[in-house]
Amino acid sequence: MGISVILLVMLGLTVAGYLLGTRQALVVTGHNPHQLHSLPSYHGLYLASWVLLPALIVMAIWLIAEPHVAELRLVANLPDGFSQRSFDEQRLLIGDIQARALGGIVSGALDPAFQAAGEAYAGTLAASRWVMIAVMLALMVGGGLIALRQVRPDMRARNRVEKTASVIMIVASTIAIMTTVGIIFSLLFETGRFFSKVPITEFLFGTQWSPQIALRADQVGSSGAFGAIPLFAGTLLITLIAMCVAVPIGLFSAIYMSEYAGKRVRASAKPVLEILAGVPTVVYGFFAALTVAPFFRNTGESIGLTVSSESALAAGIVMGIMIIPFVSSLSDDVMNAVPQSLRDGAYALGATKAETVRQVILPAALPGIVGSVLLAVSRAVGETMIVVMAAGLAANLTANPLEAVTTVTVQIVTLLVGDQEFDSAKTLAAFALGLTLFFVTLCLNVIALNVVRKYREKYD
Amino acid sequence: MQEVQETMTDSGTVSTPGTAGARAENPAALANEKPVKIKSRDVNVFYGEAHALKHVDLDIRQHEVTSLIGPSGCGKSTYLRCINRMNDVIDGCRVEGSIEMDGEDVYDPKLDVVQLRARVGMVFQKPNPFPKSIYDNIAYGPRIHGIGSTKSEMDEIVQGSLQRAGLWEEVKDRMDTPGTGLSGGQQQRLCIARAIAVNPEVILMDEPCSALDPIATAKIEELIDELRQNFTIVIVTHSMQQAARVSQRTAFFHLGILVETDETEQIFTNPKDQRTQDYITGRFG
Structure with a gap:
């Protein structure tokens, strides 16, 4: 019986439990619900949670533990010769036995002794599944009966249901937080392994990036270099170009929308601008690679400049267009939050609209604008698809926007694409880069959110 | 700009009644009546379809405090905001009729609204200092109008304005602190x-004391009385006691209509209109 069938049965029983609880609450009061402490539906929910939750928890634990327990039993059944083998051989053999027993692909012929152990293993798994179903059914029926007997007029079902709901929410948020923490620890752990192969000073301060590992000692270009400075510089250059596009355009459109545009223009223009944020980045990517970059190269050639066909300029400008809405939308919001009374005060003194914007609105909204720009920067630093498609792969250390540069995100992608061994310095470098990127964007976000929050408090 | 400044100095320092323009407009002025500074005739204001102010004729006299009273939504603030054209910035607001200041039409398309607002200052219901230093708050207006080009001139203007507003002694040691930090x-x-x-x-x-405590209110009222020497003041107030205390002339608005205008004493002791009588005795509003 598959897991999905089990889940369907559980769902059915839970609904039945709910209906039963609701009905029972009415029955015990002789169809006079006013005597109840809690509404009948709470009794139903209480009964349903008794049916569902214990069985669900047991099932989760069972499914996690089942393969490990079965494997332990398998190993115990194996002939004596097994424990003399090396660890890698043991793992390989167990894999083969499991695959044979469950109908997968096997690397070679198996010893009859192992064959027998494999059959026992498959039997164990099947038995375990049936035992689990039996236990769960027992739990659901038992839980339901316990709860059913508790249905009395003075039973505080509402309070208990509320308590259960809050526990479920705590569990949900804990899962989300623990996932984040898990990602951070995985990054930290793998980065630690990388730094045991490559010194941290070389990674942070080296100016050579050529992440390859020699297969043979006499191979051409066998010496890998893991200096990440060219990647940081490339990321910085492209981000800088992007901000040069996004900040003026975003800011001016925000000023226009919040101060000059009429209500109707604003109501239609703002969503249109925000659509820019909804365009998939891969679309921007091929736009940059197929339209903008060739245009810059041709224009450059016609005026005698050497422009790389994967120039930082093209990637930066397209990325800038992508993050315009981040700047404009947030800045527009903070400028709208500046009280009308300040505008009135300036107008009443005879200030023109431009003077009011420049001398009153912008200074008052500055912290919020800075916050929005920082958020846009962190978005630009972490942006991947546009630069993968439009920026180069060569790690040039240059400040010339017409040359090809590469970024941290591009290198992470190229390091991990294709068949790789996951313990070489080459692949582990991706984790170090990822951690650096994570750290930078986290800092930018924290600063930006703090700046924005500080501003918000000002007029409350 | 030079010209504007000169006319401002004229009207700011002359305390005897009458500039030539105003006298010509008002030949029937009695000896004890001050010349008319702002003359409104048949002023109508519409917010979209709503007719907010109906056929208002009102004279505001120089170097007097004129108070506008009336229940909420009666159009008194609307009228006030017509004088310096603050209604211009409100979407869908339309002003008809004529408002003349010293014989010049305020709504003349050739008139520069920036210069008008330099001649007609405004104080709002809720204190709205800019989030700048106290000094910069005061210097803001002179700077945008190009008054006080040197540092010492500007210092003088700032000090003088704060002294006239009775605030100098309290803030002279903290001119660099933000204006929003004051009480x-x-x-x-x-x-x-x-x-x-x-x-x-x-x-x-526009109801300058409605957000203030009684002691701060008393100070502002005292200040208004002093400022009357040099400025023409129009004040919107909800407090009839305040109107009685600070103003020489009172206009009563009701439902967008100017019901009655007269000397303050007359309005409060001997109103001609029944609605005014009802309002000041507290029967509605």
């Missing part, structure tokens, strides 16, 4: 100082 009453006097720093001829006050 409510101080902020409102800062806003008055900010308005008089550009040396206007008229100051409009």
